[in-house]
Amino acid sequence: MNKAVVLCLCLCMSATAFAQDALEIMTEVQRRSRTNSQHYEGTLQVTSDNSRVTEKRWVYDRIGAHGSSKAVLKFTAPAEVKGMALLILNHPDRASDQWMWTPAINRERRIALQDRSTRFFGTDFTFEDLEERDVSQYDYRLLGEEAIAGVPSWKIESTPKRAKGSQYTHSYVWVRKNDYVVARMEGYKRDKLVRSISYSDIAKVQNTWTARRLEVHDPGRNSRTVLVLDRLEYNVTLKDEDFTLQALRRQS
Amino acid sequence: VRLFGALLLLTGIAAGQGFTHRGFIDLRVLAFPQTAPNDSSHAIGEALLRYEASRAVLPGLRVHAGFDARTDTHHQTERSARLDWQDRGVKRPAFSVRRLSAVYGRRGVTAEIGKQFVRWGKTDILTPTDRFAPRDFLAVVDNDFLSIPAARLTWERGPLTVDTVWQVRFTPSRTPLLNQRWAVLPEQTRGVAISDLGARHPGGSAFGLRANYIGRGFDAAMSFYDGWNHLPLLDGTIQLLPPTAFVERYYAQLRTYGVDASVPLPWFVVKGETAWFTSTTPTADEYVQYVLQLERTAGEWVFVGGYADEHVTLRRNPLDFAPDRGLARAFLGRASYTIDVNRSFAFESAVRRNLDGVWLRGEYSQAFGQHWRATAGITLIRGETTDFLGQYRRNSHATIAIRYSF
Numbered sequence: 001m002n003k004a005v006v007l008c009l010c011l012c013m014s015a016t017a018f019a020q021d022a023l024e025i026m027t028e029v030q031r032r033s034r035t036n037s038q039h040y041e042g043t044l045q046v047t048s049d050n051s052r053v054t055e056k057r058w059v060y061d062r063i064g065a066h067g068s069s070k071a072v073l074k075f076t077a078p079a080e081v082k083g084m085a086l087l088i089l090n091h092p093d094r095a096s097d098q099w100m101w102t103p104a105i106n107r108e109r110r111i112a113l114q115d116r117s118t119r120f121f122g123t124d125f126t127f128e129d130l131e132e133r134d135v136s137q138y139d140y141r142l143l144g145e146e147a148i149a150g151v152p153s154w155k156i157e158s159t160p161k162r163a164k165g166s167q168y169t170h171s172y173v174w175v176r177k178n179d180y181v182v183a184r185m186e187g188y189k190r191d192k193l194v195r196s197i198s199y200s201d202i203a204k205v206q207n208t209w210t211a212r213r214l215e216v217h218d219p220g221r222n223s224r225t226v227l228v229l230d231r232l233e234y235n236v237t238l239k240d241e242d243f244t245l246q247a248l249r250r251q252s
Numbered sequence: 253v254r255l256f257g258a259l260l261l262l263t264g265i266a267a268g269q270g271f272t273h274r275g276f277i278d279l280r281v282l283a284f285p286q287t288a289p290n291d292s293s294h295a296i297g298e299a300l301l302r303y304e305a306s307r308a309v310l311p312g313l314r315v316h317a318g319f320d321a322r323t324d325t326h327h328q329t330e331r332s333a334r335l336d337w338q339d340r341g342v343k344r345p346a347f348s349v350r351r352l353s354a355v356y357g358r359r360g361v362t363a364e365i366g367k368q369f370v371r372w373g374k375t376d377i378l379t380p381t382d383r384f385a386p387r388d389f390l391a392v393v394d395n396d397f398l399s400i401p402a403a404r405l406t407w408e409r410g411p412l413t414v415d416t417v418w419q420v421r422f423t424p425s426r427t428p429l430l431n432q433r434w435a436v437l438p439e440q441t442r443g444v445a446i447s448d449l450g451a452r453h454p455g456g457s458a459f460g461l462r463a464n465y466i467g468r469g470f471d472a473a474m475s476f477y478d479g480w481n482h483l484p485l486l487d488g489t490i491q492l493l494p495p496t497a498f499v500e501r502y503y504a505q506l507r508t509y510g511v512d513a514s515v516p517l518p519w520f521v522v523k524g525e526t527a528w529f530t531s532t533t534p535t536a537d538e539y540v541q542y543v544l545q546l547e548r549t550a551g552e553w554v555f556v557g558g559y560a561d562e563h564v565t566l567r568r569n570p571l572d573f574a575p576d577r578g579l580a581r582a583f584l585g586r587a588s589y590t591i592d593v594n595r596s597f598a599f600e601s602a603v604r605r606n607l608d609g610v611w612l613r614g615e616y617s618q619a620f621g622q623h624w625r626a627t628a629g630i631t632l633i634r635g636e637t638t639d640f641l642g643q644y645r646r647n648s649h650a651t652i653a654i655r656y657s658f
Contacts, residue, residue: 048593052592078622079276082272082274097466106369106370106371107371110514110516110521112521113516114516114518114519118549223592241358241359246406246408249355249362250314250357250362251306251314
């Protein structure tokens, strides 16, 4: 009886330690990527299942850090969507608030939580993929180690603490052991892979290791979006008052 | 001319930091299988150049300008080369200032002065609280918003936004031309010459106040408007010899009290909007108009469906042109499907509760490269002559449009 209790305790302790390791890794990922602000110009190439390629461009600005950051993503091309913008207000304890601004009708539309799993403007990103969530919103489990593009990485399972808070029932994240940069993410709905994101062209930008090329794959549609980050800068001077609905109206 | 100069000055400084611009050239052909009693044409060609530019001139201060140039084959557009600022003409101006405003923002306060667009409300298919938004209704079912000369002050603090608007000068909605198919004249006027006596525009200004609160699971707003209805009442007189009907447009004083809200639920986003329309004009009705709308995004589909209705609190039986009231007691819907990154399909409908009027539109749109888009659509209108939608039953049409965006 005593042996069984001890064995049980040992198992619990080792499981806790394993979970702790995963959380520590993800916390370190977040700590190392923490910056006060970010700016980049993104070029997206969307390749549909019939190999048709479309290019879009946006400018992205973020102020604040994980969990409480605010971001504005504004399209600059193609011409017919120029000026359309997405405002994202991230929260430490729940999913973000998002609004889409359409200059042609001078109105904003709040993106409902249940719409976050829909594709963002014909790209393979969903609205949820554009959020920045705090590590505390997930439970983590370290599954083992695998090499991604030849770099040894931890494979971690992340599960949203609130079941309905995410389109993904669980995700696998590969974190490079040498620099704590996320190299790959796979999002699942139950057992079905619905989205994968590969991170590459990883370089140190203003002391922060950053992937400057993201490739998103939607297996259901067999389409692919490549996002390349240009003119990437961290800790740029941005004003909090430029991350509001009124600011979107002022600028459009 | 001074305005045009200002536009040129603004848009010419393209190299400056903070300068953005966009625009398009839109060419479209509308084909009508049936003629109308007052319009024998079967096809209309339209061309529109729209250019919008914006420039940051000082920290926090931005100037916006927009310009339209258009023409058509059906004389819906003026043939004179003047630059229009007021949007008060019966026809569309050939050249017009779409927007010219300066907007300043600092510490949660945004002030905008000039010709601008002010949009209130949350629902899409009918917006009773959207009182500063006159439209061009020359083709009733394909309408476009007109800007207004106004001063607007918006204060934003956390989840609360308070918006005050002072419209300096009245801008009416543009109504269908009497000699064209979207003006459906009574049977009794057959053989009678119709003479448009123009419009009596109110002289005063309009004021509006709206407070919007963004909650954790909802958005809600209350609004107040005191001004004029941009949709006209009609004054008609008959002269026997020679038989002539004289029609004059005038505009009712209007005060509205409105509420709008949006609540995302697990399966739908529910949007609701209502406004109580009161008036001191002796010939204008008083009524409550409301809309309930459901939205749902599922994969590549977007569904919007709702019901609009009104309850008349004081009936004065005015002779009017009121497309918003014409859509009351109707089920309204829109479904759009994104086929792929370049192609989409949309279907819209308005069906009167008593089935006396039906409006259906299907539209296929495809982008080519970075600049071109082609759209083909069919609009079907059916119903009784006594119904707002049904009266346009001879105006079913097909549309082909090509747009170059830049």
